[in-house]
Amino acid sequence: MELQEKTDVPVFTRVNRDVFLRDIYPKRRPAVLRGVSLGPCLEKWSPDYLREQGAELEVKVHVSTVPAMDFLHKNFVYKTLPFSEFVKRASERKHSEFFLCEDESYYLRSLGEDARKEPADIKKQFPVLAEDFIIPEFFDPDQFFSSVFRISSCGLQLWTHYDVMDNLLAQVTGTKRVVLFSPQDALHMYLSGDKSEVLDIDSPDLEKFPEFLKAQRFECVLQPGDLLFIPALWFHNTMALQFGVGVNVFWRHLEADGYDKKDPYGNKDPVCAARALQSLDRALQSLDQLPPEYKDFYGRHMVQRIQKRTFLDERY
Numbered sequence: 001m002e003l004q005e006k007t008d009v010p011v012f013t014r015v016n017r018d019v020f021l022r023d024i025y026p027k028r029r030p031a032v033l034r035g036v037s038l039g040p041c042l043e044k045w046s047p048d049y050l051r052e053q054g055a056e057l058e059v060k061v062h063v064s065t066v067p068a069m070d071f072l073h074k075n076f077v078y079k080t081l082p083f084s085e086f087v088k089r090a091s092e093r094k095h096s097e098f099f100l101c102e103d104e105s106y107y108l109r110s111l112g113e114d115a116r117k118e119p120a121d122i123k124k125q126f127p128v129l130a131e132d133f134i135i136p137e138f139f140d141p142d143q144f145f146s147s148v149f150r151i152s153s154c155g156l157q158l159w160t161h162y163d164v165m166d167n168l169l170a171q172v173t174g175t176k177r178v179v180l181f182s183p184q185d186a187l188h189m190y191l192s193g194d195k196s197e198v199l200d201i202d203s204p205d206l207e208k209f210p211e212f213l214k215a216q217r218f219e220c221v222l223q224p225g226d227l228l229f230i231p232a233l234w235f236h237n238t239m240a241l242q243f244g245v246g247v248n249v250f251w252r253h254l255e256a257d258g259y260d261k262k263d264p265y266g267n268k269d270p271v272c273a274a275r276a277l278q279s280l281d282r283a284l285q286s287l288d289q290l291p292p293e294y295k296d297f298y299g300r301h302m303v304q305r306i307q308k309r310t311f312l313d314e315r316y
């Protein structure tokens with residue numbers, strides 16, 4: 001099958017705060033930052049070390065019989081394990097103890113103390129391990145939102161989604177393929193909330209998703225020590241090429257009151273956008289009262305107004 005041509009995500013070396021803020025951040029495009037100091041985690045975070053340091057803390061993890069996790073059809077279950085047992089299972093291919101099958105896949109996206117209210121902060125949930133990890137000072141401390149452990153079995157693939165915060169994804173051990181799509185390709189992504197309905201981005205169902213081929217595919221393979229800047233709203237799909245440990249840091253791009261206050265994951269649409277989407281739902285309900293040809297006409301009328309008023313002339 002002919003897929004989209006790949007565009008490599010550019011790699012920048014010798015990036016410090018000034019270079020990031022001047023040359024990379026304003027472009028609102030993904031970038032791999034190589035060689036930024038992330039601290040002793042790069043040497044220390046072997047599975048054995050992680051198991052010793054994280055020990056008995058209970059973590060809620062995703063477990064699935066297949067490596068491609070799919071949030072739309074929920075082909076995984078949530079299970080709770082001591083961190084040390086989770087790291088053991090995620091770092092091995094076949095398990096002597098398992099929930100679903102002996103080669104099941106594991107994924108941890110760490111959570112806050114009260115997962116429904118508080119964003120994750122590795123300094124609070126993993127204070128000892130957090131000492132090994134330096135959060136790059138590429139944003140002001142009051143913009144900080146969360147820091148999240150991302151630990152995956154080899155082969156684990158995470159569904160395509162966007163987040164509403166800016167994000168630095170640090171790959172500490174293992175390698176990971178990341179495929180990204182621009183927010184300006186939103187019309188080609190078949191969105192369901194913050195997720196794309198195109199589950200298999202390498203072999204998409206083109207009968208169902210013909211427009212997907214029009215989306216420009218950006219790709220990189222993260223090496224240990226790499227940071228990937230994922231600007232807010234950029235779609236991303238990750239695949240662990242090895243057992244891997246990462247941390248990602250979300251921070252606010254908009255003013256603090258622009259975000260939903262009850263959003264521990266950083267994936268609820270900004271307040272103004274959520275309001276606009278609600279108004280759209282109301283507008284569509286109103287159109288439902290018209291005969292189909294009228295609905296079709298006013299639907300197109302609205303699309304044109306939205307396009308004229310909101311689309312940028314150029315791609316960024």
Ligand SMILES: O=C(O)CCC(=O)C(=O)O
Nearest residue numbers: 150158163169238246248
């Ligand atoms: O690293 C991963 O597996 C997923 C990362 C991700 O979705 C994120 O950083 O927002």
